[in-house]
Structure formats: structure tokens, C-alpha cells
Amino acid sequence: MDLPIVLYDRDEYIETDTRNKISRKSIISGPANIVLGGKTIVQSDCFIRGDLRRTVGVPGAGAGGGSVAVALGRYCVLERGCVIRPPFKTYKGVFSYYPVKIGDFVHIGSNSVVEAASIGNGVRIGKNVVVGRFAIIKDFVRILDGTVIPANAVIPSFSLYGGNPGTFIEELPESVPELFEASSKEYYEKFLPAS
Amino acid sequence: MIEESQAAKEPSHPILYSCSCNGSIKPSSDVATGPTTALFPLSQLYFCDSCTDIRCPLCTSEEFSGYFCPNCLFDSVTIAVKTEKARCNRQCFDCPVCFSALAVVPVPLADSTGTAVVLSSTATTKTDSEAPMSYILSCPYCRWDSSSLGSDWVFDKPTGLAARSNAVASQHPTNAEFEALRSHFEKVLAANTETGTPYAPSNSLTASLTSAITPDGRQGADPKARPSSSSSLVVMRVSKLLAKASAKKGISTKPKEVGDFQSTVTWPHPWTYETEQDDSVAERERAAALSDFGITSSLATRVLLSEEPLSLNSQLRPQRTQLRTKRIRKCRSCQNILVRPENKSGATKFTIKMIGLKYLPSITVANPAYAYRSASPKLFLRIANPYDDDLCVRLSSSATTGVEFSATDIVLKGLNEFGEYPAPKAGEKFPPGVVDQRENWAVVEIGGRLVESEDSATDIQIRIDFSPYSPDRTTVAVSPVGSKKGRAEGTFWIVARKSPVVLENDAPDP
Numbered sequence: 001m002d003l004p005i006v007l008y009d010r011d012e013y014i015e016t017d018t019r020n021k022i023s024r025k026s027i028i029s030g031p032a033n034i035v036l037g038g039k040t041i042v043q044s045d046c047f048i049r050g051d052l053r054r055t056v057g058v059p060g061a062g063a064g065g066g067s068v069a070v071a072l073g074r075y076c077v078l079e080r081g082c083v084i085r086p087p088f089k090t091y092k093g094v095f096s097y098y099p100v101k102i103g104d105f106v107h108i109g110s111n112s113v114v115e116a117a118s119i120g121n122g123v124r125i126g127k128n129v130v131v132g133r134f135a136i137i138k139d140f141v142r143i144l145d146g147t148v149i150p151a152n153a154v155i156p157s158f159s160l161y162g163g164n165p166g167t168f169i170e171e172l173p174e175s176v177p178e179l180f181e182a183s184s185k186e187y188y189e190k191f192l193p194a195s
Numbered sequence: 196m197i198e199e200s201q202a203a204k205e206p207s208h209p210i211l212y213s214c215s216c217n218g219s220i221k222p223s224s225d226v227a228t229g230p231t232t233a234l235f236p237l238s239q240l241y242f243c244d245s246c247t248d249i250r251c252p253l254c255t256s257e258e259f260s261g262y263f264c265p266n267c268l269f270d271s272v273t274i275a276v277k278t279e280k281a282r283c284n285r286q287c288f289d290c291p292v293c294f295s296a297l298a299v300v301p302v303p304l305a306d307s308t309g310t311a312v313v314l315s316s317t318a319t320t321k322t323d324s325e326a327p328m329s330y331i332l333s334c335p336y337c338r339w340d341s342s343s344l345g346s347d348w349v350f351d352k353p354t355g356l357a358a359r360s361n362a363v364a365s366q367h368p369t370n371a372e373f374e375a376l377r378s379h380f381e382k383v384l385a386a387n388t389e390t391g392t393p394y395a396p397s398n399s400l401t402a403s404l405t406s407a408i409t410p411d412g413r414q415g416a417d418p419k420a421r422p423s424s425s426s427s428l429v430v431m432r433v434s435k436l437l438a439k440a441s442a443k444k445g446i447s448t449k450p451k452e453v454g455d456f457q458s459t460v461t462w463p464h465p466w467t468y469e470t471e472q473d474d475s476v477a478e479r480e481r482a483a484a485l486s487d488f489g490i491t492s493s494l495a496t497r498v499l500l501s502e503e504p505l506s507l508n509s510q511l512r513p514q515r516t517q518l519r520t521k522r523i524r525k526c527r528s529c530q531n532i533l534v535r536p537e538n539k540s541g542a543t544k545f546t547i548k549m550i551g552l553k554y555l556p557s558i559t560v561a562n563p564a565y566a567y568r569s570a571s572p573k574l575f576l577r578i579a580n581p582y583d584d585d586l587c588v589r590l591s592s593s594a595t596t597g598v599e600f601s602a603t604d605i606v607l608k609g610l611n612e613f614g615e616y617p618a619p620k621a622g623e624k625f626p627p628g629v630v631d632q633r634e635n636w637a638v639v640e641i642g643g644r645l646v647e648s649e650d651s652a653t654d655i656q657i658r659i660d661f662s663p664y665s666p667d668r669t670t671v672a673v674s675p676v677g678s679k680k681g682r683a684e685g686t687f688w689i690v691a692r693k694s695p696v697v698l699e700n701d702a703p704d705p
């Protein structure tokens with residue numbers, strides 16, 4: 001079935017030079033530390049915590065806070081009410097946040113909370129999902145609605161995960177890269193301003 | 196099973212493609228007269244270019260090309276896979292209660308008994324490098340940790356845990372018994388192979404596997420030992436079956452020089468607990484504990500853990516993470532490789548990838564917006580061309596079903612990989628019967644008796660013929676499947692599941 005056309009209020013969304021569409025009803029903290037790859041959609045009531053970046057003095061941090069806290073790729077979608085929060089831990093007695101990296105063609109369903117260390121390309125995360133701290137999700141993965149991925153979990157490519165705690169259910173077919181890429185592009189093309 | 200996969204169950208696959216294999220593992224070379232029972236969404240199909248036909252998960256075979264651990268993502272070599280029983284030989288363990296991956300965490304050194312380890316909340320994050328540390332396995336999800344299992348599961352070093360746990364596991368009577376049984380049947384197999392009975396390994400893979408799984412290093416398995424009850428019963432039963440089968444073939448029944456299996460373990464009789472009254476305090480406590488579901492092991496745990504069924508969570512031992520495989524997929528009829536993944540565990544590329552998506556016209560249910568143009572329920576199909584060159588597609592159905600098409604022969608433009616298509620001109624006329632046509636696709640209206648009937652249980656069956664377009668010939672030349680190698684042509688059937696597909700007119704306005 002074709003995806004339906006989603007019409008949005010033109011006044012609500014900001015369109016950037018790289019054609020990202022970001023709702024004004026979302027809270028984007030620390031925008032200087034957030035990188036969007038282009039053609040990414042952030043719907044209303046999302047919360048991206050770009051302010052939670054590495055504290056100065058930790059090896060690897062940029063001087064004076066130029067470091068990236070949240071990086072999203074191209075053609076990503078954050079549905080209504082998503083939360084993206086960099087993971088934190090205390091290493092050798094120093095508390096610090098670590099950057100979260102999200103690849104291209106990643107679709108995150110509504111009301112999901114993501115505290116992953118990295119998410120690969122072509123990942124479909126359902127609604128009401130919790131991705132634990134420092135989880136690593138590789139390329140072409142699907143996570144069913146309501147799944148809870150524990151902290152530090154690793155999810156290999158071409159997997160379908162579901163349940164609480166999230167466990168492996170089955171392998172995805174080899175055609176998944178093409179399918180996910182096409183549906184992400186279709187979603188962007190059908191996300192249009194009303195009137 | 197593949198047919199019951201998550202993807203196929205979803206209502207988002209209203210269009211299913213029919214594979215000519217008809218659900219058997221042998222691909223059929225006949226031109227199908229109708230859809231078969233092997234129905235799959237296009238995403239799960241393959242295309243064999245040497246047979247020029249659709250292949251589905253049923254009529255393709257798989258071969259292992261690599262093994263990796265889904266937790267640490269390290270590749271395993273085949274020999275290690277065999278000796279380690281396809282489990283990760285590094286630090287990866289699954290929680291026995293919730294099956295999450297366990298983390299190795301340092302804790303302050305245990306007291307002399309090794310059991311009174313208290314896992315403090317700061318232990319995972321802040322460690323004093325001066326103080327001597329021991330290491331336990333801890334579940335980040337359900338907070339289970341291995342300190343409750345005693346000193347066997349509290350480690351001095353955070354490395355080499357698999358070897359330590361192996362040593363513990365091999366002491367377990369079920370593992371010892373399994374090794375003993377396996378080595379016994381190795382001998383039976385070897386003896387039978389010499390006498391030429393049909394129990395010889397059927398191919399080289401089985402042979403290499405059986406040779407590798409002999410308990411070479413670990414001698415938990417000496418078959419000449421004390422006699423026992425239940426496992427010898429199993430052996431007797433298997434031996435009887437072997438004897439019966441070889442009698443049929445006229446081969447000597449008794450394998451030479453292999454005696455009866457002698458178990459090393461004495462097992463309690465299965466119904467001891469029910470028949471005998473055990474009034475000991477320990478047993479009464481155990482029975483009382485079983486009524487608390489919080490500490491009783493789940494059914495999944497009891498089924499999946501290899502040892503004997505344990506009724507309490509506190510008795511369960513962590514399992515080493517099972518490896519996953521990378522597989523080559525072959526056509527069963529010509530052994531042509533359809534899918535070959537790159538061997539490294541991290542790689543997501545394929546060196547060969549003959550998927551249906553790239554070789555068959557994709558047929559999807561078009562946007563509901565089209566449905567509002569007509570008064571009666573109609574089905575609108577979007578047909579897209581996966582090839583770079585223009586394609587002719589013919590739609591047909593058997594005459595008796597009463598399905599009508601607004602256009603039967605359609606010419607689709609070639610696919611442009613970068614999506615660079617000329618902009619549609621204002622007032623552009625589509626070919627007769629075509630509802631909408633742009634880029635590499637066209638939308639066709641399907642109507643007629645079957646579509647409009649109330650009977651929503653009936654599926655709509657449509658035959659698709661496709662061949663390359665040539666300007667001098669606008670209709671599809673219907674040719675048998677497999678006529679020319681590598682050509683963009685063929686015939687297949689699709690089934691449109693009616694209930695989610697046909698839109699009613701009372702649907703809300705878009």
C-alpha cells in the first residue's frame with residue numbers, strides 16, 4: 001500500500017537549507033551541538049537534548065564546547081513525542097555524556113525514547129520503544145512497537161527485535177535495504193505543507 | 196517457519212506473488228495456469244536468472260558462509276564453531292532469566308566463601324584500582340547476577356570467562372551424559388559406515404561435523420563405566436530402530452564391535468517426586484517456594500536451557516551467547532547462487548543479490564485518493580518497472596472470475612536510479628485506461644464482478660506478463676518462462692487479498 005500523504009501546517013514547521021523540516025512545537029536544546037544530515041523530519045513534541053554534551057576537560061571533547069552531541073543522517077523521521085538523549089556514564093570517576101550517532105533512513109515511532117550510543121542506517125524503531133543507554137543498533141534493523149532494549153545491548157544487522165526485554169525474533173530478508181530506503185524517501189516526499 | 200514470518204502476517208502485504216514451486220521444495224518449470232499455494236510478498240522473493248523464474252524461500256536452499264556472535268560481533272571460524280557448540284567463546288553470556296546480554300562487572304573481592312558478594316550500585320561505574328577486584332556477570336535489565344551461583348561464577352579476571360564456564364558446565368551430569376552418548380553413537384556410525392549401511396553421513400559437511408564433535412580434549416565421556424537406567428533405554432530404542440531399518444535393506448543388523456551404551460550417571464526416575472512422599476524440610480521448602488511465581492523459572496527458560504529442568508530462578512546458570520550465521524542462498528533447481536553476503540560480520544553488503552525487487556515489476560495498492568473518482572468499489576494497482584529500459588506489461592485473469600481491467604497492455608518507462616524524470620506536462624493525456632502515469636510507474640483500475648461483490652473472502656487473481664518494450668511492437672509477446680537467459684521477461688501470478696485492498700466509498704475524505 002502506498003504511504004498516505006501527510007499534510008502539515010506550514011507555519012508550524014521550519015525548513016532548513018538542507019531541507020530538514022522541524023516542528024516549532026519540538027524542544028531542541030543546544031542546537032549548536034545537533035547535526036541533521038538533510039531531508040530529516042522532526043515532528044511536534046519531540047525533545048532533542050543537544051545540551052547534554054561532553055563536559056570540557058574530558059579527552060576528546062572539543063575546546064569550549066564545539067563537540068557534536070546528537071548527529072542524525074539523511075531522510076530520518078522523528079515522529080511526535082520522541083526523545084533523543086545522549087547516554088551518560090561515570091568513567092574513572094568523571095561523569096560525562098557521550099554523543100549519539102544516528103545514520104540515514106532511520107524512522108523512530110511516536111513516544112519512543114532513544115539513549116543509544118549509535119544507530120546505523122535503515123533502522124525502523126516502532127512506537128513507545130525504549131532504547132537503553134549505550135545500546136548499539138547496527139544497519140537494517142526493525143524494532144517492534146513497545147520494545148525495551150536494555151542498556152549496552154548490541155543488535156546486529158538484518159534483525160527483527162521485539163518484547164520486553166527486547167529479544168531477537170527473526171532475520172529480515174535481504175531486500176530490506178532497498179525497501180527501507182524507498183519508504184523513507186516516499187515518506188519525505190509525501191510530507192507536504194497544507195494548501 | 197518462513198511462511199509464518201512476521202512480515203507475511205502483517206496486513207501491509209495485501210499483494211502476494213505466487214511462486215511456481217507450489218509449496219514443494221522442487222521448482223516447477225511449467226507455465227503456471229493460476230496462482231499456486233506458495234504466496235509471498237515481493238520483498239521475500241528471489242529471481243534466478245539462469246532459470247528466468249521466481250524463487251521463494253521454499254524452493255531455495257541455504258548454506259552457511261560465516262558465523263558471528265550477535266553480541267560482540269566477532270567472526271568465528273568453522274572449527275571453533277564445532278568445538279564450542281556454536282556458542283561465543285569470548286565473554287558473551289545471556290541472562291538465564293530474561294535472555295538479555297550479561298555485562299562483566301567488577302565487585303570488591305568476595306570473602307573466603309566467595310558467595311557473599313554484594314553488588315553495590317557504584318561498583319559498575321567507579322572502581323578503585325588499588326583494591327583487589329573480582330568479576331561477576333550482571334544483567335543490565337533484570338538485575339540478575341552470577342554471585343548467587345557461588346564461587347564457580349565469580350571470576351578473578353575479566354577475560355577468559357567462556358573457558359571457565361565451560362569447565363563448570365562439563366562437570367554437569369547431563370553434559371557428561373550427552374558427551375558419552377555422542378561418542379557412543381560416533382562408534383555406531385563409524386562401524387556402520389564400514390559395513391556400508393545407509394547411516395553413513397550423507398555429505399562432506401556432516402562427515403566433517405561428526406568428526407569434529409568427538410569429545411577429543413574433554414574426557415567427560417568414557418562409555419565403559421557404571422550401568423544406569425533411562426539413557427540405556429534410549430540407546431536400546433535407537434539401536435532397535437537402526438536394526439529394523441537395516442533389516443529392511445538386507446544388511447546385517449548388529450553394528451560390529453560396538454557394545455551397548457553404558458551410562459555413567461544414575462538418574463532419578465521421572466515420577467519419583469509424585470509417587471514418593473518426601474517429608475524432608477528441604478523438600479517442603481522447595482515446594483513452598485514454587486508457589487511464588489517471582490522466583491520460579493519461566494517456561495521459556497526451562498525449554499531453552501540445555502540442562503535438566505530447574506524450577507527456581509536462583510538455580511539457573513548463564514548460557515554462552517548462541518552464534519548467528521551468514522548464509523548463501525541457492526536456486527534448488529540449477530544451484531545458481533542467488534544471494535551471497537560479504538563474509539565479515541559487520542558488512543551489510545552482498546556480492547550477489549538476485550532479489551525479486553530488482554527483477555519483477557512491483558505491484559502495490561495505489562493511494563486511496565484514486566478511489567474517490569469512482570462510484571463503485573474499485574481496486575487501483577500501481578505497477579512499477581524495476582529495469583532501466585522500458586517495459587511492456589500485460590494484465591489478465593481467467594475469464595470465469597469476472598475481473599475487468601481498465602487497461603491490459605501498459606508501457607512503463609525505465610527506472611532512473613537518481614529519480615531524475617521529466618516533469619509532467621500540464622494537460623498531459625495518459626494512455627487509454629491508465630488512471631495515472633509518471634516516472635517508472637502507472638496506475639490501473641481493476642473492477643468487474645469479483646471486485647464489486649460482497650464476498651470479501653475471495654482473493655483477486657491476476658496474471659502478469661512482462662517483456663522489454665520495442666517501438667514496433669506495443670503489445671506483450673507472451674513467451675514461456677525461461678526462454679532467454681537474463682532477459683527482462685516472464686510470467687507470474689499475483690493474489691490481491693481483497694478485504695484490506697478494496698476501498699469502500701464511505702471512507703473519510705483525505
